[in-house]
Amino acid sequence: MLERIKILIAMQLRDRHRRRKVHPLVFVLLRVLAVICITAGVWVVFFFFNNIMALRVDRAFLLFLVGLILLISVIGNTNELMKTLYLGKDNPILFALPANHSEVFLAKLAVFCIDEFFKGLYTLLPIFLAFGLFAGLTVGYLLNLILLLVLLPALAVLLGAVLSMPAMMIRHLLKRLPWLTLILGLIAGGFAVWGLIALMALVPVPLRLLALYTTFMGKVNVFISEVNQYLFGVRNLVNLLFAGRTVWDYLIVLGILAVLSVLVYFLAMPFYFRIVAQYAESTSSKRHRPDKKARTVFGTFCLKEIRMIFRTPSVLGSYLYTLISFPVLMYVVNTLFAAINTDLQGDLLVISFNVLIGLVLCAAGNSMCANAVSSEGMEFWVLKTAPSRTYQIAWAKILVNGVASALSVLLGFVTLSLVTDLSWTDRVFLLITLLLFDFAHLLWSFQFDLLDPHILDFAVRGTSASNPNVGRSVGIGLLTALILCLFCVFFFLKEGWMGGWIRVLCVAVAFCAIRLVLFTANLRVYFKRIEY
């Protein structure tokens, strides 16, 4: 059994991680450099929190942070494990191999764990190293840090595996009863909106940050302490890093790990195949409406994209998430900004931060486009053999994604208008800037996948999780957002209101135009040359 599991793990890892083109030494060096840079960045953030924001960066802070990371990881892992374990396109291949379903389950879980471990090297390791540098590194800290880098992802993955089972069952139920999904969605949405408005109503007006700051930070520190009281298990995990760790801490952590492993082994694993089969066996009928006339090629691509979005829950969920999160975040952030008495310079900084937040959200939403070509999967042959200028599918996908993205920006504009003190001109200019940059980023994201499609990977796995273009898209989006925010701050402070806006809009138009030209050139040349 162990041998088969090892082979399954090796097979999946080999498939995911191709041979690198760079020298191994260069590869390691670059990765080490990346970790050093991220650690330095995190250290700066901690320095900022502790010395400027008066948020104590101490053991309690670390405990809270680890708890938060664990929570986010569990939610993320549950979602990803649902796709990987139960909805993975490689399931038919793996199940057909001479291995038990439980062996397949364990192998997939192990591969996921290994991936999470490597991701942790760029997230957890810099955080812990930076904290260690801040609070004082000891040998014990470093040694137990190595242990923590293994235990923390393992805990998150095991919890995710346990939770993924009921999550899949709920998902299956909601699929069978779409009216229930709608009702629950409306109720949850209603509660969320009500809660948000109630929370924002607590913000004092005017919001005197400096005056309230100490009180506020004191309350934050108290909040952290109170939350930490409930972080049983996580506390023991964090205790391992510090002097004063006891054998009990090790035992508790290992005990939790053992309990979760038992739950996975006895609960999740036995039901694994049944849940996978249930998903594969279900289908649905559609009402037939005869076509009155043939559509244009572009029209047919758009129709197909829309149908695929609405019939793929994960994709639809991503779009809805973007559509909701943008206006909500704009509402929250600008309520806070509006509560602060600002002068002209302050208003200009508010605009700059709105640009940053807006573009960061757009970057997250546009990552769908970075999977646009790959998501065609093996069905890409239809586009290759069709006697039409099938590169138009690129514009269809961009249109659909662009509409969704623009809609979220527009909704954000509406919520912004409800709460902000910014002038109408500022709001309109902000909207134009965001739309232009959003469109440019959309084109850039698509271009990543056009030049480096992972059609076969998607065909096998059925998810975008392994597509590096998604990471590139988000990365470039964040970088663009940061650079534009800095430009805004610079131009507004140097040139004043109108001068600053003229420059910002010129940069936005120029960036959009350049990306459009480059994208069109790449599309014309490379789309027809995609082979797999």
Place this chain on the structure above:
Amino acid sequence: MIYLSCFLFGLFRSDALDGIAGGVGFLSLPELIFVNLLRWLSATLVVAVPVGAFLKLDVLKNITAFILPVVCLLNIIFLNLQMTARLGPDPAFGVRTVMVALENAAGLGLGGFCLFRKIRDRDFERIGRRIGLMFGIFGLLMAANFSQTLFYNVFGEIGAETTDFSLVHRLAIYVSVLAPLLITWFLKDKSYEIRYGALLLLSVSAFVSYFYHYTFESIIQPTGLPFHLCNTAMFLSAIAVIFKQKEVFYFTYMVNVVGAFCAILLPNVTDDAFSLYSFHYWINHWYAFFLPILGVSLKIFERPTFKLVRKGIVAFSVYFGLMIVLNAWLVNYDPGVDYFFLNSNFLVEKFTFARSIKEDFILTFTLNGLTFNIYWLYDICFYAAYILLIFLTWLVYSYLYKVADHYKEVLVLEQADRLQIRKLRAQMGDRPLDQPVNPEGVDMIRINHFAKRYGRSDRYAVKDVTLEVHDGEVFGFIGHNGAGKSTTIKSLVGIQSITEGSMEICGYDISRQPLEAKMQIGYVSDNHAVYEHLTGREYIGYVADLYRVPAEEREARIAKYADMFKLTDALDREIRGYSHGMKQKVMVIAALIHNPKVWVLDEPLTGLDPTSAFQIKECMREHAANGNIVFFSSHVIEVVEKICDRIAIIAKGEIKGVYRMEDLKKEQVSLEELYMSFA
């Protein structure tokens, strides 16, 4: 040599002219402008003439022959004015006067000799064009050797500083970016000699420009020694280019460029923008920034590999160590010594958090009565930060190279596509492009010496396949797994490209007339991949739209084939609920929805139950019987025997034989045995 030596003698002397601001002084404005112009021309000639002696560039030889004697003659005629500009009013006759006279006499002699040679050799071919080019190049060279006092002499102070991203500061930044771009753009397609000549001229110009504002007295002071990072670029670049020294070049490329870039963004010059010092600062740092970049962009030096970056870092480490020592030592003689900002608080004022790092960690010792202060932690942090900057610069360079290579490839591919269309137009003559390129092939598939290689592999997946399939035929293409059947078919239907040879479908070339060729084809893929979230009907409708099938026709055909394949009830269910056979049938309907002339199927019967297999075979026979072509691949001999009119056997990428089934039956040759004989 006389000409150069005399110029260099004068270079390290201060000139009274330098102090005149806004045309107010011992020279009138017209005299000021004239003498500046003469100095400018002379400095440019001092760069062009020696370089021209070593390079085989006609334009430089013309400059020596035509411009040098004129300028030297003018200098001699206006010698008194020249000496007034150098020495002040009522200049006394002395060594400088002699040197200037000698310099110009030597120049006049040299230029005159070159002119005489041209006349003697009657070297006047296309003289008008050559003279025009000479003036053009000389004008550009003048820009490279811009007069650093002209603006100050004529206009005085402008009242603006080139700091804090003021307008003039930003203009200076734009020049530093635009200059290398423009130079690369204009020279990228020129010969190596021209590119190298341009780089050499710029390097020598940088050298001459750097020493413009130095005097003997200033240069022998510790603060005047050219050890500051960007100052080293002025002579290192010239050495690297003249002697083609890679290690020196990559030091400038990885280290000087970074330093110059930082200096351009955070200049430590507070003098007026028109002052000599300010001009000198900017010209120095522009050269330090873009000379190494030009060295690579003009392909005089190759792009740096990681190995070369390491060498640059080693050289930088040596330089850094040396500067720590020199700073600590020479500050005893001149408190203003501050090579590479290791002594002063220039950087500390910009990054205030570094103040305590500098002031609280000092190693002090005395040696031979001299006090040495070494700011060890500050130096370590500075060194580490600079190394990080070097790596980041290398990453930025690598990224920019990738982008540049990519868009070069885009241009090349676009040109290749346009060339294809031009060739097609030429071949078609007066006929429209949507007509078959080979009108005689309208009822056949013609594959002509087709070969396919994947990526950069040397191995051929398929080699030299030649076939013709005529209408009314069911043609079987059989071979073992990996023989090249799917490769051939995928190239035929346009999924993959063709490496060699050509493929025509009904007279249309699949490479050059892809849309027209694909319109003739209905294709059934080997992997039965269809959009699983669409219903069968939606998928067929999607394909019908791509083939522009009118609505009435498609509904009729869908009904007909759905009935034939017993799929009517399932058509409105999502495909992901279909069995393998049902998916295959949906693909068959989609492939036939536009009633194609050529029906291509890739292993269509794999995994089908007998009923489904029978239905598809019947469909294939019927389609061929209607005067169409059916071309399919299989490795199931029995099926091929039953339905094919002709077959081809492919093994290891090569066609082993093409046979008529009728002939094989007549000769009682078993297809299986025939196939096995090639296995």
